[in-house]
Amino acid sequence: MRSYSKEDIERLDQRYRTNLINSLTGFKSVGLIGTQNKARLTNLAVFSQVFHMGAHPPLLGILFRPHSAERHSLENLLETGYCTFNHIQESFVEKAHQTSARYAASEFDACGLTPWYSPSFPAPYLAEANVRLGLRLVEKHLMQVNQTELVVTAIEEIWLPEQCQLPDGYLDLEAAGSVCCSGLDSYHTTQRIARFSYAKPDQPLRTIEPLPADSVKQA
């Protein structure tokens, strides 16, 4: 095994260190955040610092880096109070990564992706995404140590492919074609090992059956 001490980490070349540290949390959620400003100029940006914060109420956390291109998304979210989170499928993973470039105009146009508005939500969704969430700003925390901003959002609207949901509510993300990422720049599909039952100290785990393969139409 290779080990890095605190001092070793501090001495690393900046680019090398960024690649290494970004790999360490493991595989990450990744999606496209859709926003618009009050003048209705849209923005779409790829984000991997997104995480589940609770189901009752339904909450999703987003971490915004200081002084980066991603700040357009944060500015629009603060200005309007709303954004969307859209899963990425393998079919448009390259376009999704391209949204991280610094565009002056909308990334929807620049990257060949399609905005879509639901009848009831004020921020743009991504038409290509199989799973789309409408999010409302709830609260915001500034991390003292590195000036990143944590934004807590409430999930107010959900769009998903009906045939990918199990009878117990679980959404089969493999059936929906959602990808994950690692590091700064790597995208991955997944293969299920198993779903396990709720763990209790004195009982062996059971596995929960996935969707029958022929009930799923891959998108």
Next chain:
Amino acid sequence: MRSYSKEDIERLDQRYRTNLINSLTGFKSVGLIGTQNKARLTNLAVFSQVFHMGAHPPLLGILFRPHSAERHSLENLLETGYCTFNHIQESFVEKAHQTSARYAASEFDACGLTPWYSPSFPAPYLAEANVRLGLRLVEKHLMQVNQTELVVTAIEEIWLPEQCQLPDGYLDLEAAGSVCCSGLDSYHTTQRIARFSYAKPDQPLRTIEPLPADSVKQA
């Protein structure tokens, strides 16, 4: 497509809603958090609300739910100032899930997993894990909306399989055998689509070559 409005979400059965909402952020990082209290009673617990917070300084965020079994980990982290984060491989994914049961004694013993101490770090690592991080408490934020606690930690020690790291610093998590999870209970291996170059508005993306297959010894 199936859609859920805010009111639809509120009306869902609690268990169904928990399964659905936990699926919506996409595939998640998952690992085992190792701690001990001042009396050196160890604890090991599976966590999926863990995320990258920055590389300069190297930071990792952990979200702790209120009033749950996981609070042993939080109590120990607050008491000692230290914890570890250990990746999960397919070979012990069932034992990892079993750590979520409410044990009075240490989950290392109860679940058949092995504590390991580095010469220089005060919290227990998991001997079975190929990737192990030593973390120090930095700051803490309480989410007003649902009383979850966000803990910011500094990465102070890293252990990883040398042959899984690329010359640019990126850690090949597939080569290291790390898994991800979805929902509350599903575990997944991954398959790389591609690594892409840094995106610029006026340039096509390049792909970055992965590790040659014969240079990696799967753990």
